[in-house]
Amino acid sequence: MSHSPTVPRTDGFHLPVFPRSLPVVYHPHAAQTEFRSNAWVRRYLESCCTSQTQLMRLLRQRVGLYGPLVAPLTDRDRVLALADFYHFVGLIDDLAADHTGGLGASPGGARAAFDRITAEFGDPGSATTPFGLAAADLWQRMSPDLSSRQQHRFHQSLAAFLDGIAAELPYQLTGTVPDYPAYIDIRLASFGCDFICLLNEYAAAVDVSDLSRSPELRAVHDHAMRQMILVNDVLSLRKEHGDPMNAVRVLEHHDRLPLQQAVDEVAARAAAHEHRYLQARDAARRQLAHRPDVDAYLRAMDHLLAGAQEFEYLTPRYLGDGAVWDGSTTGWVSPVPADPAAANGLPS
């Protein structure tokens, strides 16, 4: 490589090719679910947004496709509830990412707001805030299909997610980069892994609460969630570059890797977790062969991982506002330009 006359570019990185060994399936009602979920956003989340601009940007991110991609085999009511739920947490994530004002400006303010959301999520009758009313609607639609144990986990998992987001804020506000193990711990919460797994049961219409901390499923979850986090870190890097809560930044900082090597290393770790997920999944299937619900749950988990990754390729949340996916899964990625709208040809 030292013979190459070309100087390596440092203004971005080459997006590595991921193994994608799991089946990408779109729900047969994916397109119309997205539009129906947009209607829910307009009704329930408009007053949670700080501006019409923020609402439209959320809708342009195509978040309504996340549910149809991670739960392609579920029924129409459940896939719509999932689409709405992921719109709900996506907006919370957006608000927390705004460190100049609002939710993301101070850990104390975020914690207070999140405590209110958590209280209202578990007690829909008390909901009065816009987020509380949205949460109450989701709870009322989804909880009848959950066992009381799952309902408890749903409530706890939303609290853990909001705690995780709040725990990220001090790092982001000070630019402090955690080390890799600390990073993974925080991200397992802020990525919403508990509700992701719970909602995978909801999608598969099963209740594996009794096994969710068992050694068999624990190994499955360990690798599945790390695969999801690390794939997300690479595919969101265009938007998140510089954010200390990203494994690429962690390796740049603590392992002194140049950007491209850090990207490649994170992608390699994601691929390794995907491989070990497959092994853990097959082992769990053998060990729990007497449990058809586990089989359905694991099949749904394959689609969860594959679908989340497909979404992360296609979403303007990561491609840049105004961009449209053309199916590319590799290529040169430049960090967010000064004017992302102009770069995507949006009229000014």
Add this chain to the structure above:
Amino acid sequence: MSHSPTVPRTDGFHLPVFPRSLPVVYHPHAAQTEFRSNAWVRRYLESCCTSQTQLMRLLRQRVGLYGPLVAPLTDRDRVLALADFYHFVGLIDDLAADHTGGLGASPGGARAAFDRITAEFGDPGSATTPFGLAAADLWQRMSPDLSSRQQHRFHQSLAAFLDGIAAELPYQLTGTVPDYPAYIDIRLASFGCDFICLLNEYAAAVDVSDLSRSPELRAVHDHAMRQMILVNDVLSLRKEHGDPMNAVRVLEHHDRLPLQQAVDEVAARAAAHEHRYLQARDAARRQLAHRPDVDAYLRAMDHLLAGAQEFEYLTPRYLGDGAVWDGSTTGWVSPVPADPAAANGLPS
């Protein structure tokens, strides 16, 4: 109404509720077909665009959903070919709508360009221009599924469409408003009605060439195509207000109707054509009961009308660049604001 204390607004119109008596069905691969078609656009149409801005605006219009909406029952290869074809004609339509330069600036220039496209469409080996190469790809994928009679009609219908667009230009360049019968005649060509009907056979995998000018199907087509044109005129009015080639403008000008009354009258005519389409369709089904291919063709035509209308509600082509459909099918519509991007919250 004269007692009302409110002064009627004149800065827009109320979108009337259409009957929508036909079944809206999305192809089960609608979402992924759109992304796959976007890849085709990137490959074949990028060099037909005058700028990256134009390409991105085309992709943001969601035209890749038109095929999956008008042909929800067809197979995956055909629905993708239809999505690509409608991207192709959609771009031609966009280019012709630019009267400040390029294709739409002069009838002579447009005719010359369209003659080249027509020649290359029928003789793919000769294709050299970007539009010719795109046309050649479409021809090579679609023509093997068409009979030689249908192939001839396909070629003729594209020529008729391009002729129709060129015939509109003198009206648009001079602001001359045709009367209603003249308007309908030109629009039957420029709307692409011949290829729309032919591609409905392609979607249904039938060949009804022998009947396409029969009295039975003629009545079906007469009402189906007028319903499509008039619904389109209302749903595209936000974008097209002022364009002389729109039935609303025709009625404003020749019948001296105020905007809202003209809109309501066009919508009423569309509804009447839809009703008469249903009658003509049922009559054709009875009269041609010995022809199962006609039955399949008519079922596909129901979806064609319903799907085209659904597309016209959802497309940012008509909602405005940067807007996202939330399922609304009625409400107040303002003509295009001075800065449509800003109105939709696009970053500047």
